[in-house]
Amino acid sequence: MQAPPVKDGPRINDEIRVPRVLLIDQNGEKQGVMPTSAALEAAEEAGLDLVEIVPNADPPVCKILDYGKFKFQEQKKKNEARKRQKVVEIKEIKLRP
Numbered sequence: 001m002q003a004p005p006v007k008d009g010p011r012i013n014d015e016i017r018v019p020r021v022l023l024i025d026q027n028g029e030k031q032g033v034m035p036t037s038a039a040l041e042a043a044e045e046a047g048l049d050l051v052e053i054v055p056n057a058d059p060p061v062c063k064i065l066d067y068g069k070f071k072f073q074e075q076k077k078k079n080e081a082r083k084r085q086k087v088v089e090i091k092e093i094k095l096r097p
Helices: 036-046 066-086
Strands: 022-025 030-035 049-052 061-065
Touching: 022 036, 030 036, 036 049, 036 061, 049 066, 061 066
Parallel strands: 022 061
Antiparallel strands: 022 030, 049 061
C-alpha cells in the first residue's frame, strides 16, 4: 500500500482531521472553539475556505479565507524576503613568493 503524497502548506477544508478548532472568521473576529464540521459549514456559507493557520496549537487555529489569495500573499512575502536577503561575499587576496 502506498503512503499518501506529502503536501506542503497548510491543510484546508476536509483535510483538517481534528475534532475541534478555534475559529477566526473572514473579518478577523475570534468565534471561539467549535467542532470542525460547524467551522466547515460556516466557511461554505461564506463561500470561502477553512484554512488551518496554526496546526500545533491546542486546539488548532483555523481561519475562514480565500485560499488562492492566501497562497498568493505567502508567495509575495517569500519573494520580498529573498529580495532583502544579504549575500555575503568573501574577498580573497593571493600572495606568492
